[in-house]
Amino acid sequence: MSPALRSCPTNVSPRSAPGDTDIAYLRVVDTDGYTDWESVYRDNIDRLYRLMYARVGNRPDAEDLTSEVFRTALGPLQLTASKGEVRSYLLVTAQTVLASHWRRTLGLAITSIDPESDFNALVEPSGLKDPTDAPQRAAKILDALPDRYRRILELRFLEACTIKEAAHEMEVSVSNAKVLQHRALRMAAKVGSEFGQ
Amino acid sequence: MTDRKLSAFVDALVAGRRPGSFKAEPADAEVVRTAIALRAARPGDAIPDEAFVSDLHQKLADQASSPVAPNVRPLKVRRARAALVGIAASVALVGGTVVATDSFNHAAVTTAVAVPRGPVIRTASFETASGSVLGQIVVYGGHPSWVYMNVGVPESSGAIKCKLQLNTGSVVAAGTIELHRGTGEMTKTIGVDISRLRGAQLFNSSGAVVGSATFA
Numbered sequence: 001m002s003p004a005l006r007s008c009p010t011n012v013s014p015r016s017a018p019g020d021t022d023i024a025y026l027r028v029v030d031t032d033g034y035t036d037w038e039s040v041y042r043d044n045i046d047r048l049y050r051l052m053y054a055r056v057g058n059r060p061d062a063e064d065l066t067s068e069v070f071r072t073a074l075g076p077l078q079l080t081a082s083k084g085e086v087r088s089y090l091l092v093t094a095q096t097v098l099a100s101h102w103r104r105t106l107g108l109a110i111t112s113i114d115p116e117s118d119f120n121a122l123v124e125p126s127g128l129k130d131p132t133d134a135p136q137r138a139a140k141i142l143d144a145l146p147d148r149y150r151r152i153l154e155l156r157f158l159e160a161c162t163i164k165e166a167a168h169e170m171e172v173s174v175s176n177a178k179v180l181q182h183r184a185l186r187m188a189a190k191v192g193s194e195f196g197q
Numbered sequence: 198m199t200d201r202k203l204s205a206f207v208d209a210l211v212a213g214r215r216p217g218s219f220k221a222e223p224a225d226a227e228v229v230r231t232a233i234a235l236r237a238a239r240p241g242d243a244i245p246d247e248a249f250v251s252d253l254h255q256k257l258a259d260q261a262s263s264p265v266a267p268n269v270r271p272l273k274v275r276r277a278r279a280a281l282v283g284i285a286a287s288v289a290l291v292g293g294t295v296v297a298t299d300s301f302n303h304a305a306v307t308t309a310v311a312v313p314r315g316p317v318i319r320t321a322s323f324e325t326a327s328g329s330v331l332g333q334i335v336v337y338g339g340h341p342s343w344v345y346m347n348v349g350v351p352e353s354s355g356a357i358k359c360k361l362q363l364n365t366g367s368v369v370a371a372g373t374i375e376l377h378r379g380t381g382e383m384t385k386t387i388g389v390d391i392s393r394l395r396g397a398q399l400f401n402s403s404g405a406v407v408g409s410a411t412f413a
Contacts, residue, residue, distance in 0.1 A: 037261055041254060049245040057233035059242045060215035063249050070257055092320075096333070099322060103330045103349070106221040109322055110229050114413075138238035141231065156211050157235035163208070182204065189227035192234065 091115035149184035321410035347382035
């Protein structure tokens with residue numbers, strides 16, 4: 001499955017400025033296609049789930065949203081489209097599904113999917129590369145925090161400790177651990193914002 | 198109050214449960230985003246469960262064997278979210294035929310729209326000045342070109358006026374969304390090169406801007 005460079009009118013960048021109409025925006029896409037919806041599903045379910053999980057941080061929502069993407073996308077699917085076009089189509093669907101999810105649950109766009117910049121998440125061989133840079137980003141944020149803030153977040157988020165277990169580990173009361181976590185998260189958010197997460 | 202709900206949201210994330218909904222403040226967004234980033238760094242849940250993969254496969258197989266005509270997907274206009282997803286997804290694919298719903302100032306009327314090869318789609322979110330998301334807008338460049346949008350303005354009733362703007366700032370199309378229980382949607386054909394669109398603005402009945410969207 002070697003990618004080939006070809007002109008893809010579908011992928012003409014919407015960021016075109018007036019006067020740019022003669023510029024062809026190209027993307028490397030796979031020239032081969034899928035034979036049936038099941039091959040679309042099998043080839044993309046793993047990576048699409050991982051991408052969605054990285055955007056919502058929990059399995060139940062990631063499963064629901066991934067399901068919604070496939071239920072929506074497979075209906076009008078044209079199997080004559082190339083793999084690259086099908087993946088772009090899945091990503092556009094995922095973008096809308098995720099935006100609706102945040103609007104419905106928190107009323108704010110917390111995270112998003114960009115069909116352009118997230119395209120590689122559906123192209124990288126599954127399991128060989130994490131479709132996100134979550135571990136690196138988390139490490140960068142944690143490294144910038146004071147020791148106790150970093151530790152409470154490590155215990156909670158990376159070591160899956162309950163608040164009681166984290167409090168015991170840090171030799172503080174449960175209520176103190178809650179306050180510590182709250183302050184640590186606020187500071188981590190500030191750090192993450194400065195890093196442009 | 199928000200802090201308590203935010204803490205509950207974070208606790209659910211840490212425990213791997215589905216977090217509850219709450220009206221987040223802009224200051225909460227970065228905290229939630231950070232919590233998700235930290236949680237996503239923990240190995241395990243990032244891999245799809247085998248049972249989930251096989252169950253969804255079965256559901257899709259059932260859907261594929263339903264008597265709906267191939268490549269034609271009716272949109273459920275009662276649910277703005279599903280409609281937006283359906284429209285955005287359908288027009289993103291080359292060479293298909295979709296069924297779109299013209300609900301602009303009318304009761305829902307379903308019409309078939311042939312999608313030509315090589316459509317272009319642009320999407321954006323309507324946001325308030327403080328960053329709260331009010332809805333989504335999708336514009337499609339084809340024959341015909343059209344715009345679809347849905348908005349939710351809980352404290353409003355009546356009508357919301359929408360204006361589409363060109364890069365030059367001039368208004369090229371306008372329409373009115375009738376709100377029912379604070380939400381509404383509209384679809385309208387437009388005669389404009391969508392690559393020249395900058396965004397859209399929403400106005401309440403007194404003419405004040407309630408939200409705007411900028412295409413990336």
